[in-house]
Amino acid sequence: MTIRTRFAPSPTGNVHIGNIRAAIYNWLFSRHAGGEFLLRIEDTDQERSTPAAVRTVLESLEWLGLDCDGEPLYQSTQRAHHLEVADRLLAQGAAYKEDKGGTGKGECVIFKMPGTDISFRDAVKGGLTKKAEDLKDFVIVRSDGSPVFHLGNVVDDITMGITHVIRGDDHVENTFKHLALYAAIGAPPPVFAHLPMIVNAQGKPYSKRDGAAYVGEFREKGFLPEALFNSLALLGWSPGDDREVMTREEMVAAFTLERVRSSPSQLDMTKLLWMNGQHLKRRGLDEIAAGCRAAMQRQGLWREDIDPAYFRAVIACMGERIRLFSDLGEQAAFFFTEEYPYDEKSVKKRLRKEGALDLLREELATLEAVEPFTAAATDAALHALAARTGRSMGDLVHPVRVAVSGTGVGPGLFDMLEVLGKERVLARIRRTLAMPVG
RNA sequence: GACCCCAUCGUCUAGAGGUCAGGACACCAGGUUUUCAUCCUGGUAACACGGGUUCGAUUCCCGUUGGGGUCGCCA
Known part of the structure; x- marks a missing residue:
């Protein structure tokens, strides 16, 4: 029998990280078993289900690389079948x-x-039993003739041939009802696995108020899909060894339901950021450039006249300082505009010091003579100046850095100068020298 | 309230009777570096509590506390 799992979201316009985590586990489980992963859109709530909402679901799945087998089944098309079963x-x-x-x-x-106790073995929670007296009859078709969730859910899982239902913890109570339905219909029930919830820092259900709760928000912030995937997979599951940064293939190979924990956990944004940096290292320069460009477009910082080669050079220069695509626009805006702000503290510390501007003038003269304007050449020139004047490199480097970038932190100065280019560097230093100090 | 579930460093976790309770993020200290980041080294930090069972419990059982879930003609 081929393993078949499904993701069955109701399209409400956003995909919550708790739900997408369930989708990830379903996908991982079926891919590990060489089975199929299907999609069912539970769109019976016509109020909330719009084509745009469905598109959001599809985009989220695609972005995370959760490929589905076959065409998605729209639950609304199954109504007649549901009623027939009823x-x-x-x-x-x-x-x-x-x-x-x-x-x-x-x-x-x-x-x-049925009036009897119902038990089942949950693949992550173990044996679960509900006593007959705690099980009440329930509505399966409304008085307006529409089928209720429980009916549709079970009937559709049967018609899709679902063998394993991996879903959120909030469905455990429903499972007893569903099991009774399977028995009455005469269909063998699937294996059920209930995942613990993802909670916030207060241990409460993760919600919009806690910041990023939807897949789309992570995408907009510039996170890598494989980093979110990796982090979410590790929330409640571990491969059994000390591996953490893993590829999709490694996770598929290692994934089992037995290693899924049954206690809730919270997503640590700081660790997610670190994870993103780890995965970013594995991407090529072009991919990082494309991601940064998209982020800058969202930030309104992108200009069509930015030279692709220059853009790549900036990114190479920034190196591992980029942990998020949006970091480039936030930390390296000075590469793309002359309107960059001067950080007050850095100006005070490096330019307003006694003799700082005189020194900067000397450096300007030195740099004017450097040709070609490479990192090695500017490096050598300033080292020579340092030796001649008895200054430390720190004394020379900082004023120039603040003058050309407006800030005290950033990439290595000489690489930065080369990327900016001689003309721009000299103009910026001259402009800084001409600014009123104080 | 009833029923059910959960409980290891701040966070994510390893652990399935005997471990100096391991790893990762974060944090602190030191090193490297022109700054920051990276990188390297070291460090702080956990078995919620109380009973059992056992020669021995983080691990098994019960209870307590705390947290969560479910009790719709929503999904």
């Missing part, structure tokens, strides 16, 4: 009609629980 249940006496009053008007179809 009729059969009615006919065999497993369900009955009743007007419960309350919300709806008229009769609805209610599934009759």
